[in-house]
Amino acid sequence: MNTIRQTAVEMLKNVLEDKNFFSEVKTEQSQLSAQDSAFANMLILTTFRHLVFIKKVLKKFVKKKLPASAINGQYALFLGTCEILYLNTPDYAVINSYVEVTKHMADKYVAGFVNAVLRNICKQKEELKKEETNEFFPPEFFHILNQDYGKKTMQKIQTAAMVEPKLDITVKNNAKHWAETLGGQLLPSDTIRLENNGKITALQGYANGDWWVQDFAAALAVKALSDIKDKKVLDMCAAPGGKTAQLINKGAKVTALDISAARLKKLQENLQRLHFNAEVVCADALEYIKEYKEEGYDAVLLDAPCSATGTIRRHPELVHIKRLKDVEKQAELQKEILAQTPKILKEGGILLYCTCSISKLEGEKQIAAFLEANPTFKIVPITSQELCGTDALNEIITDEGFIRTLPQHLANYGGTDSFFVARLKKGSLNVLQKKSRSNRKYQHHYR
Ligand SMILES: C[S@@+](CC[C@H](N)C(=O)[O-])C[C@H]1O[C@@H](n2cnc3c(N)ncnc32)[C@H](O)[C@@H]1O
Known part of the structure; x- marks a missing residue:
């Protein structure tokens, strides 16, 4: 047999x-x-x-x-x-x-x-x-994404999505040294890319907690949070903890929250291996915010639950087991959590929103709706310079100043996952905004 x-x-x-x-x-x-x-x-x-x-x-x-x-x-x-x-x-x-x-x-x-x-x-x-057509997405997914990106970009996405990804790691420090030691490629933002073969746990530095596995694109979000040393940061959907580790590595005082006890166990194991500490809370983000009475956070990282369709190179099965309604369901949950988040953020605090979804419903469109409903929040544009010190990552920055990576980006290094990051700052309502808000309420009331 x-x-x-x-x-x-x-x-x-x-x-x-x-x-x-x-x-x-x-x-x-x-x-x-x-x-x-x-x-x-x-x-x-x-x-x-x-x-x-x-x-x-x-x-x-x-x-x-x-x-x-x-x-x-x-x-x-x-x-x-x-x-x-x-x-x-x-x-x-x-x-x-x-x-x-x-x-x-x-x-x-x-x-x-x-x-x-x-x-x-x-x-x-x-x-x-x-006759090979290089089609990656079944019709339903193709249709949603074609609306987001158009035919030409979709062709590039489909071709790049078929390429088997390598293994990316984030190191605590001294990326150049680790790239040489492990024989990997040093990417512009200091992620190290390794051949994806062999046992990860057997590689030098793993047991010692010198690095952790994290895709290049996923690692960008926390790189967009500067100056968080000694700042109070809430990692609101934290497990298994890749971004929590980055926050701690940058010197922040981190609260790592997640709804899943099993996933938090993994987070704790990961932090232990890395010799990192954080306050760990197992709770539904919505309940946590409702009960929260302390001083607001300096920054909140919302790496929201999502369809994970940005990880199709690693998980090509996703487009065959998820439907449009799954994307919409996740977008609804993201909207609910986003709507409550301002309550736990200090004035002047930063809300970093990200998802590993390729659908704009869970990224650009979600943030546009949030900004419409929360006029005190402003986009703080992210630049390639702050992510890597050069213009090497200009291709992943949108006109609005968001990060939007797609599988065909970073082509010289073998592509990347699709990821979305928006950096927003909480301000206060100015007089004009207050007026326009009350007018809006008035219009709704009498329409
Ligand atoms: C994209 S993953 C987070 C990945 C993590 N930030 C990292 O970098 O390793 C999303 C997480 O959201 C959690 N989650 C889902 N719904 C939640 C809720 N209502 N409240 C808190 N966490 C939630 C899931 O358990 C999952 O661990």
């Missing part, structure tokens, strides 16, 4: 049917050797990266929908087609493996069908490869 491919079918099914992140599913399977496991993981991620095209190919050869009892045959076809078109497995090996797997996981009739389809795909392999 082909255990690697059977496990791959099971994992694919688990992600697509139970809507689990692949990273959660893969840690559960332990019956494979490290080498086989690495192959199964690569096979599944490659399948997800090309699933839109794989489905198109299969439509040509499979005219009828498979019955529910034959669903494993369909997953075998996804993986088999991926191996034929994108991996170097010999055709006969692909066909034999998936026929065997389907016999075991469905029945001999479904196996016969899988055999016929894969044989046909092998025969037309070269023509099919030429």
Whole structure:
């Protein structure tokens, strides 16, 4: 029995049917050797990266929908087609493996069908490869993002989204030294980029707490908070603590809050390894704000719960298990938390809002609505100079002064996750604003 491919079918099914992140599913399977496991993981991620095209190919050869009892045959076809078109497995090996797997996981009739389809795909392999469309997003996602970015940018996003990302780390200090020691690339903002192979925990400096894993884009948010030494900072959705660690490293007095006890446990383990301390609070942000009576914070970092669709290079399955309604649901929660946040911020304090979503609903549009409702807040534009000391990161700064990274940015280094950051300052209402607010209330009342 082909255990690697059977496990791959099971994992694919688990992600697509139970809507689990692949990273959660893969840690559960332990019956494979490290080498086989690495192959199964690569096979599944490659399948997800090309699933839109794989489905198109299969439509040509499979005219009828498979019955529910034959669903494993369909997953075998996804993986088999991926191996034929994108991996170097010999055709006969692909066909034999998936026929065997389907016999075991469905029945001999479904196996016969899988055999016929894969044989046909092998025969037309070269023509099919030429038809590759580089489509990453299924129609629903494509539609939302096309409205945000337009066709030309979408093409770039889709191509870059298919590239397997490397491993980024943030070091406490002396980035140049660590880049040399670990043989990594030093990115403009001092993130170090490593080849994504081998065991992370075995790398020099990990056990000692000299660095932590954090994508280049995710690390930018806290870099936009200058002068926070000894300042009171609330990290409102903190776990697993990548940004908490950065805040502490900059000398802030940090309260790390999160609703998830399990994720906070991970945060505490991470801080312990890094020899960092923070006040840790397990609570719903909305409840915390309601109960909060102390002096306001100097800065609040709201790394809001989001659809995580900015991490599609690492989690290509996301676009196949999330729907538009998931993005909208997260945007609603972000709006609620954002609306309450001014209450716990000092006048003159900074609200740093960020999400790892590629959808503008959770970024630019969310902030536009917040500013409309909160006229005392002003954008404090972020610049490339403050992030890295040069203009090297101009491409990720929007006209409004937000950070908006996309997968095709930082192309010379292999791309990046998509991330959004807005830096806002709380002021007080001036006379004109007070007047216009009361007029607005008046208009609403009598309309
Ligand atoms: C994007 S993650 C935060 C990542 C983290 N800032 C980091 O850099 O490692 C969002 C977090 O929001 C938390 N969360 C979701 N809803 C929340 C709520 N109502 N109140 C507080 N935290 C919440 C989740 O548990 C999750 O850990």
